[in-house]
Amino acid sequence: MSNWKKIEHARRMGLKYDETTSTQELLLTLQTEVSGLLTYQYTQQQETRSGADWEWWLGSDEVGWICLRIQAKRVYDDYRYQMLSHHGAEEGTFQYDTLINGCDPDQARYGFHVFYNGWPEGTFEEGTHWAPPAEWNACPNRKSYKECGHVEPRHYGCAIISAAEVKRLSDGDTGKPVAERFRIQKYLSAAVPWSYALGFPAYTKDVEERWPRRLDRGDWVDRVHGTLEVLTRRGGVRGARDASLHLGEIPIEREQRTFELPTYVEAMRSRTPGLFVPASEDELPAAPQTVIVEQKRPRKRPSKPRH
Numbered sequence: 001m002s003n004w005k006k007i008e009h010a011r012r013m014g015l016k017y018d019e020t021t022s023t024q025e026l027l028l029t030l031q032t033e034v035s036g037l038l039t040y041q042y043t044q045q046q047e048t049r050s051g052a053d054w055e056w057w058l059g060s061d062e063v064g065w066i067c068l069r070i071q072a073k074r075v076y077d078d079y080r081y082q083m084l085s086h087h088g089a090e091e092g093t094f095q096y097d098t099l100i101n102g103c104d105p106d107q108a109r110y111g112f113h114v115f116y117n118g119w120p121e122g123t124f125e126e127g128t129h130w131a132p133p134a135e136w137n138a139c140p141n142r143k144s145y146k147e148c149g150h151v152e153p154r155h156y157g158c159a160i161i162s163a164a165e166v167k168r169l170s171d172g173d174t175g176k177p178v179a180e181r182f183r184i185q186k187y188l189s190a191a192v193p194w195s196y197a198l199g200f201p202a203y204t205k206d207v208e209e210r211w212p213r214r215l216d217r218g219d220w221v222d223r224v225h226g227t228l229e230v231l232t233r234r235g236g237v238r239g240a241r242d243a244s245l246h247l248g249e250i251p252i253e254r255e256q257r258t259f260e261l262p263t264y265v266e267a268m269r270s271r272t273p274g275l276f277v278p279a280s281e282d283e284l285p286a287a288p289q290t291v292i293v294e295q296k297r298p299r300k301r302p303s304k305p306r307h
């Protein structure tokens with residue numbers, strides 16, 4: 001069952017289905033779908049200094065590592081992301097500030113929010129699960145949610161948005177009541193389905209190439225890097241659309257990636273995935289969940305026999 005359906009079902013049943021549960025389920029699913037994905041859990045975490053629920057390290061020692069820190073927020077019964085009002089590590093700040101401060105796009109370290117969504121069809125508009133007037137960004141062909149064949153609204157059951165964008169949208173409405181400030185439509189307009197972070201669906205409108213040669217080498221580290229870069233730097237609706245249409249125009253700086261992993265990540269790599277028990281202060285993870293996806297060195301093609 002998709003994340004959307006679970007949340008929708010829980011809502012009908014009056015059951016609590018929180019961020020932790022969604023994240024766990026998502027990780028379990030990913031493990032069955034992405035080969036070489038390693039997950040480490042750190043349960044002793046009292047409070048996260050990083051503001052992240054989830055941290056990803058993608059890459060390899062050769063090509064460098066990209067870091068993705070994620071804060072997960074679920075929709076509440078009043079169609080708000082209420083917990084965006086959660087306070088940050090420092091006084092007068094929000095949790096999203098803490099998340100952003102711990103990241104640096106110039107070092108290929110990105111802060112994102114993941115929104116967990118689900119509600120019955122017709123909640124906002126008859127015949128759809130979508131929530132107008134939120135703008136629909138999921139179609140690289142720029143078709144509406146009614147016509148798009150790439151994705152359907154329930155794929156937003158797990159949606160991503162740059163944390164910088166979340167801050168801009170949230171801070172912009174400071175002073176307004178919470179009901180107005182954190183309403184979902186505002187954020188959905190700048191979000192895309194979560195899986196898009198790992199590659200947008202194909203653009204099929206005309207012959208324009210989706211991934212220009214520079215990026216399209218079957219190199220998923222470049223692809224993920226480029227997508228996170230465009231979603232972060234351009235943000236919003238424009239960023240989401242650009243990510244599908246103009247990804248190759250966004251320069252990625254491979255040398256800015258991390259080539260020396262933090263102590264805790266190195267410690268994790270040397271151990272079996274699962275529960276992680278830090279052996280020292282240095283080995284304290286930045287988030288309760290850490291995911292490592294290492295790019296395997298491409299195998300050299302055997303040379304063709306000559307005749």
Ligand SMILES: [Zn+2]
Pocket residue numbers: 138139140141142143147148149150151
């Ligand atoms: Zn489409």
